[in-house]
Amino acid sequence: MDFDRIKEKLSILADAAKYDVSCSSSGSKRKNTNKGLGNASEMGICHSYTQDGRCVSLLKILLTNHCIFDCAYCVTRRSNDIKRAAFKIQEVVDLTINFYRRNYIEGLFLSSGIFKSPDHTMERLISVAKKLREEENFNGYIHLKSIPGASDELMREAGLYADRLSVNIEIPTKSGLKLLAPEKDHTDFMKPMEKVKNEIIQYKKESKLIKHTPTYAPAGQSTQMIVGATGESDRDIMYSSAFFYKNYNMKRVYYSGYVPISNDPRLPALNSQVPMLRENRLYQTDWLMRFYGFDIRELLNKDFPFLDMDIDPKLSWALRNRQHFPLDINKAEKRHLLRVPGIGLKSVNKIIHARKFKKLNWEHLKKIGIAYNRAKYFITCDSREKELRELSSENLKSIIIQNSQSKFRKKLNNQLSLF
Amino acid sequence: MTEKILKYDGSFKGFLTCIFTAYEQKLKIIQILPQAEDQEQLFTGTHNIITEEQKAQRVLKALKSKASVNGIKKIKYAFLSEAQDIEIKLYEMIRYIFSEKEKVELDYSHSAVLYISKIAKQVAREKHRMEAFVRFRLTKDKIYFAIIEPDFNVLPIINPHFKKRYADQKWLIYDIKRKLGVYYDLSKMEYVSIALPEDIGFSGANSEYFEVGEIYYQKLWKEYFDCTNIKNRVNMRLHVQQVPKRYWKYLSEKSPFA
């Protein structure tokens, strides 16, 4: 093997792949069969972390950064003057296996620029996965990119080898897509998603009837949207997101703050900041929607199209909906408790458990670990001191921000690390 | 009833044998020590306990009827912490478990229970980290070889993970702190103790010991690691939280050789 050449390719094709934020290796239970190589860890394992705080779990590369398209927001776009490279199929297989055997990675995340045609590209991605599974007896994690416009046949085959498939929708609005990627058609993205969704459903049905149906993309589908490239609102983004969760059974939607890579006048200038706080607020909103029983229309709507950057989206919602509060912590139903600012999923469960034995007061609640400084304005409990609830929402907001400034910042950092 | 100090061979079974003996002979135990820490005890009342499989199994069986799988795992993990006085704390917890009708392994108002769960959590965290941060290097005789130096004795609890995953390659993980390794020879795992050359290191490859391609893969990995970083998003504080500096020595991507 010519290591210098491989090294050069690796640097080009890893660099081009890094804007895809997903590196998750979780959700698959693939076992090591017949004394082969590897298995999937259901929780996923981070083998390292980049300096920007993201988990390194998979070898994330493009097969090639040659591309016939010219999407403005993408470094790989045809008109961009950069070095191009392409891996041979066997080279990707060798790298994956050798990295995996050394315990560097959980598996491979393979994407690609589109060369020749979507089908041709998809076929090559599949060949890599197929080789890994069939020739190397590899049971580690494989995430393949579904190439927009690829045929149903190929998408069906892809899922037989991959643990996860993803199509990055990238631009949350149709108008944005038209502006930045005029050659691409909205439906090209939806078609492979639709196919994969249907196959997953189909296979699940069959596996109930027949014991040993082969698995089909056991870790499901995900997608990614770029945030802050087209002037879209948070509402645009999250409504799209809700649409994908609902209609395509997405496992995850990722939000990726736009990293400036072009001086194209349609895009934010090269020196603009990556909108990391906004990205974080979107993830929080995503969480509220999936685990806290919020309908996205409660959090974002015509009157409120942008998230509040100063405070988290749950607090922001609560301040707009004071009529629901205060809640009696010792009586409120679970679904209502989940809506109290400063009380997370875990705390809710602890509260429900603990209040069976005794009436809870502030001391108990603090021990349970609620964010007291936020929650106290929205609840009552078995303590006599009450908080000043006559305050207007505006006042309350500034008090909370003042009282939790430092903690809030720290929290933010921790939360960023979650994703 | 006089106060006794028990000494055992440092193994988990040895420790369980101590528990058995304490109950059987109705001893009042004030300390349980692994022999390695043997300092001449000037007063009598020190018992040397010989590990007995059967006795250990009986204690384990009794524990299983009084604690959940998780509770027993906690006890094992805490034991592997090798923390000072961990045995006597475990003994306290086990006595509490045996004395109550209900399952009490989650009763954090009991100080030993709380202490043991905290330690067990730390051990679990290191286990997880080691499973992630172990870096194998391929030796000339085709063994994937890794050195570890964990704070806690996690080798016994990480090797099932590696056995499942790397079923088709020979590997050896060696704890240089405890001078004990586990070797997998494609069919079974075995504890081994070997004399390692001093210059074998955590990463990098000495051509004497390692395959020709070994160093290249380490370099390729480092290249990958550097390229996958997004500079506009660097957050070193978070980074050091995620990969504490004491683990950097394991990671070829962090090593200065390349």
Ligand code: SF4
């Ligand atoms: S098709 Fe994909 S790789 Fe090609 S320019 Fe568009 S986003 Fe980039």
